[in-house]
Amino acid sequence: MGTTGWIVIGVVVVLVLWGILLYNGLVAGRNQVEAAWRQIDVQLKRRRDLIPNLVETVKGYMGYEQETLQAVIKARNAAVAAEGGPREGQIQAEAALGATLGRLFALAESYPDLKANQNAMQLQEELTSTENKIAFSRQHYNDSVMAQNTRVESFPAVLVAGPLGFGKHPYFEAGDQDREVPQVKLR
Numbered sequence: 001m002g003t004t005g006w007i008v009i010g011v012v013v014v015l016v017l018w019g020i021l022l023y024n025g026l027v028a029g030r031n032q033v034e035a036a037w038r039q040i041d042v043q044l045k046r047r048r049d050l051i052p053n054l055v056e057t058v059k060g061y062m063g064y065e066q067e068t069l070q071a072v073i074k075a076r077n078a079a080v081a082a083e084g085g086p087r088e089g090q091i092q093a094e095a096a097l098g099a100t101l102g103r104l105f106a107l108a109e110s111y112p113d114l115k116a117n118q119n120a121m122q123l124q125e126e127l128t129s130t131e132n133k134i135a136f137s138r139q140h141y142n143d144s145v146m147a148q149n150t151r152v153e154s155f156p157a158v159l160v161a162g163p164l165g166f167g168k169h170p171y172f173e174a175g176d177q178d179r180e181v182p183q184v185k186l187r
Contacts, residue, residue, distance in 0.1 A: 032144045032147070047134065050130065051076045061111050145170070
């Protein structure tokens with residue numbers, strides 16, 4: 001075998017190694033995004049599990065606020081129903097749930113007896129702590145999505161990412177209802 005043969009073999013080996021590294025980087029990025037989503041999912045499940053207990057606790061104190069309580073229950077049920085579906089639908093359902101919880105917390109401030117109830121305060125504290133963990137997990141997820149989307153869209157990975165099934169991932173963005181200040185209406 002001549003020098004030209006060895007050069008061709010060397011180029012082929014380099015291209016194969018480059019392809020393997022490129023593919024493995026895309027797989028690692030996709031797995032990072034999925035792991036970050038699972039962390040959000042764990043916290044969202046915890047929030048959805050706490051909500052029925054909070055609603056039951058505040059129901060007796062907030063007799064005139066049944067509309068808000070019903071909205072929280074409806075939003076929680078929508079979030080549970082969205083679980084396992086398309087990620088965009090889950091993100092929207094969870095954003096709506098967060099907004100209704102914000103209204104509930106704002107209304108709870110208007111009820112002194114409720115604020116004095118230790119069970120309600122403990123549940124509210126657990127939900128607040130969970131919301132903080134969700135916010136941190138969302139940030140980590142969005143950082144992972146940004147890194148993977150950049151990887152997928154960058155040259156030369158863009159040439160092979162699409163044909164190999166690596167697409168862009170959606171960001172976990174605040175919905176329009178999260179950008180609005182909760183309206184508190186007391187009867």
